[in-house]
Amino acid sequence: MKYQNQEKFVERIDAVFLPVRNLEESIKWYQEIFSFDLRWKNERMCGLFIATNCGFHLVETQDFKPITTYTPFNYVVKDVEKTREKLLEKGVVVSQLRTGEPKRFDITDLNGNMISIIQL
Numbered sequence: 104m105k106y107q108n109q110e111k112f113v114e115r116i117d118a119v120f121l122p123v124r125n126l127e128e129s130i131k132w133y134q135e136i137f138s139f140d141l142r143w144k145n146e147r148m149c150g151l152f153i154a155t156n157c158g159f160h161l162v163e164t165q166d167f168k169p170i171t172t173y174t175p176f177n178y179v180v181k182d183v184e185k186t187r188e189k190l191l192e193k194g195v196v197v198s199q200l201r202t203g204e205p206k207r208f209d210i211t212d213l214n215g216n217m218i219s220i221i222q223l
Contacts, residue, residue, distance in 0.1 A: 118150070118158025119176050123214045126163040132213045133161070136193055137178075153178075169215030176218065183207065183222035190220075 123129040130149055133139050139151040139159070148162040180186040183206045190197050196211040207221040 115156070118160050120148070120160045120162050121175065121212075121216060122164045122167055122170070123161045123216075124163070124167045126161060129161045129163075129212075129214060136190070136195060167214070169217075171215060171217055174209055174217045174219040177207070177221045178218060179221055179223050181222065183220060186220055 126144075126147065126149060130141060130144070130151070133151055134141070139153060142150040142152050144150075148160055151159045151161065153159050183200065187197055187200065187208050190210060198209040201207045205221045205223055207219055209217050209219050211217055
């Protein structure tokens with residue numbers, strides 16, 4: 104449903120913030136597993152580079168609870184089967200490939216957070 108006579112003023116989502124138990128360990132894990140470059144870091148959070156205009160941030164929280172009941176975002180890949188095999192080789196916890204479109208599976212990061220990997 105499109106709202107008439109209203110000006111769109113939001114351009115895009117700038118960043119996703121994922122809660123983590125330990126920032127330093129999480130930075131290392133995401134760099135080793137996905138080769139994400141560190142853009143910036145402060146005492147509590149960091150920004151990792153995935154692609155232009157795609158902010159991915161890790162935030163250390165004192166009352167950390169992993170996101171285990173849904174996936175808060177998806178990583179898009181060119182070949183979901185190849186990516187799944189590569190992650191398995193690196194010891195990442197992955198689900199079975201899911202049926203339907205898009206092709207996808209879930210992973211669990213070192214903090215217990217669920218993330219979906221999809222092929223578009």
